[in-house]
Amino acid sequence: MTYTSKEHIISSLKKGVRLDGRKPYEFRPVSIVTGTISTAEGSAVVRCGDTEVIAGVKMAIGKPYPDRPNSGTLSVNAELLPISNPAFESGPPSTVSIELARVIDRGVRESKTIDESALCVTPGEAVWMVNVDLCPLNTDGNLIDVGALAAIAALKNTRFPKYEGGQVDYKTKTDKQLPVGIIPIPVTIVKVGDVILVDPTADEFEVADARLTVTTEEDGTICSLQKGGEAPLSLDEVGQMIDLATAQAKELRAILVKAL
Amino acid sequence: MSSDLKYEKRHDGRDWLETRPIEAKAGVIKKADGSGYFKIGKTEAYAAVYGPREMHPKFLQNPKGGVLRCNYNMMPFSGAGERVRPGPSRRSKEISMVTDKSLVPVVNLDDFPNAVVDVYIELPQTDAGSRCAGICAAAIALADAGIQMKDMVAAISVGKVGDKLMVDLDYEEEAWGEHSGLVADIPVAMVPSTGEITLLQMDGKITKEDLLKAIEQARPVFEKIAEVQRQAIKDKFARWARGEE
Amino acid sequence: MKESKLLAKDKDIVTPGETIAEGMDFFPGIGTYRYEDRILANQTGLLHVEGKVLKTTPLAGRYLPAKNDVVIGRVSDILMSGWRIDINSPYSSVLPLKDATFDFIKKGADLTEYFSLEDYVVCKITQVTSQNLIDVSMKGPGLRKLRGGQFILVNAAKVPRIIGRQGSMVSMVKKGTGCQIAVGQNGIVWISGEPTSEIIAVEAVRKIEREAHVSGLTDNMKKFLEERTGTKLDLEQIKREAEAESAAAEQPRFQSRPPREESFQEDK
DSSP: OOOSOHHHHHHHHHTTOOTTSOOTTOOOOEEEEEOOOTTSSEEEEEEETTEEEEEEEEEEEEOOOTTOTTOOEEEEEEOOOGGGOTTOOSSSOOHHHHHHHHHHHHHHHHTTOBOGGGGEEETTTEEEEEEEEEEEEEOOSOHHHHHHHHHHHHHHHOEEEEEETTEEEEEEEEEEEOOBOSOOEEEEEEEETTEEEESOOHHHHHHOSEEEEEEEOTTSOEEEEEEEESSOOOHHHHHHHHHHHHHHHHHHHHHHHHHO | OOTTOOOOSOTTOOOTTOOSOEEEEEOOOTTSSEEEEEEETTEEEEEEEEEEEEOSSGGGOOTTSOEEEEEEEEOTTOSSSSOOOSSOOHHHHHHHHHHHHHHGGGEEOTTOTTEEEEEEEEEEEOSSOHHHHHHHHHHHHHHHTTOEESSOOEEEEEEEETTEEEEOOOHHHHHTTTTTTOEEEEEEEEETTTTEEEEEOOEEOOOHHHHHHHHHHTHHHHHHHHHHHHHHHHHHHHHHHTTOO | OOOOEEOSOTTOEEOTTOEEEESSSOEEOTTEEEETTEEEESSSEEEEEETTEEEEEESSOOOOOOTTOEEEEEEEEEETTEEEEEOSSSSOEEEEGGGTOSSOOOTTOOGGGTOOTTOEEEEEEEEEOTTOOEEEEOOSTTOEEEOSSEEEEOOGGGHHHHHOGGGHHHHHHHHHHOOEEEEOTTSEEEEESOHHHHHHHHHHHHHHHHTTTSTTHHHHHHHHHHHHHOOOOOHHHHHHHHHHHHHSTTSOOOOOOHHHHHHHOSOO
């Protein structure tokens, strides 16, 4: 529950000031730490302002889909844990958490971040199934961007567990890393009134009329899009948002590369 | 029970009454009314308190006073083996319930009829003793939230491996001589000032004499844990006084 | 008999179950209790040693409504004969028609003409039952609808410190930033001014909230505001003005229950 009205956020934005003092295109400081969780095959904690997400990777051996006998699987899941926010409740995943997971999942999948054929153990019989779980500990907006950074950092941090005689030995990690190729970076741009912002706080996210998450690869190729919010966007606005997202993604990519 | 199986020395070199390294913090969850963090060895627990707040669903309201409602959850990647499926399991529901019962005796919510105090416990990684770590984190969070409590609640497992009584068994010790009946793992929560026991469970086998002795000799350990919990709260205020997060 | 001994100092932070004193010479006050021959804390708080009495000021906790408190609330529902007001506590309150305005409200009138959903009001608690059913009133000096501005939540236990002695702390922030500020006893703070000034005012209130237990806070805040705004503040003048303001009863008297307000002060 927020106590600050949309009108006030907008009236302040019209004067070029966000309630936390940032400029419209300013990201909060981002920090990335990897390998914090010993029980996961890979892990990362990403902080951005008062948003903090833990990502953990678990791997298991499973049977491939019949139509893709040589491919392992990768999936991203997210849960809005009630520990992080008084508004979140225990129970089945909300549409917000499903969207969060799916947007990140699509970015990772479409950019072919992981070569799924490299996850094959025995064609048609056994493949690695990689699960990335995102758990926000603190939430103050922009969960998609922060969650994605955490997911990518955790994948980069992952080491295969030992697999022998049909058994996974989770206690023994090998040196083998996941084949992480292209790194997709989503950046969410919101429109509040007629002002455009990056890295929205929870309040800004809540009052936003429209938002667009643009996931780009290193060369600027767009690999996933998600428009949210009730207001429509003009093609010009979409173009402007893509430019902003691409520029911001460069900075985030630099922070990510430095942390790995 | 064969008595010639001897556990001579702890595999990690600890003394019999020595816990794994402990780290505790308060004020780690920004939006919560109070929060705590408790790490023991590689077991890590976060807890957040929300409330007293309005109780939903309404039929659970208690007109005589506030209700404490604990929720224990393992993050999907927190188990030593396969991924833990998200959502409540029989195990997590039972642990939530015993956590609740372990904290209720110290908490006073008389001023808050019909309200609820929600305690959410999350474990990012576990290596034995996760329910005890959860209880320790939750007690820090409740104290941090300004809830009236006559004391902390400190929790740790006591037990027997082979012929030795000890505290804070880790996974390797729990697994030592598995199925041989030579290991007893007994999570205990205690109100340190009175010595009252608020959580008592056991896996394994033990004699009454050994059980009582194991708990009695661990009394100073509970007091030490409570000190760490209290210091966590003081550290938060010291941090704030220095203008830090 | 064992000699009595104090194990903590005045202004120390004490935590639940902590032994504050041993022996029978000391007496428990608010926030402490006797167990056998010891005095223990039963809430996280700031210790006050008053002769032989040991009591604490809480440093955290949800707002528990009390009669005559002036609070800031939000209209969350419109009822048959009044409004439901959310007052940031486990219990919502009701503003009955008769206490909403000095105007005569005709039967069947559209109540949203007076207060509509999401409106914010400064109101006063007139009644609290044993089960915490709460009535509030808008009839009284300074009770009003708040327009514009932003609302931040602070821990209700810190409100006395944010207000300060006879309103001196909040007056200093107002003076320093040029913002209008209202502090509800329930931990909702309203801040309205130029956007950049509001940011400083919010930071200032957050700083007071976090450092409420620190000695010398008034001076620290003076320094903070002067650094951030670049204007000098005259503490004596602010104090005089705050006193005059709180004496003139047409202003809302955002005063806390006396023992709590006094207990935070380090510089009496």
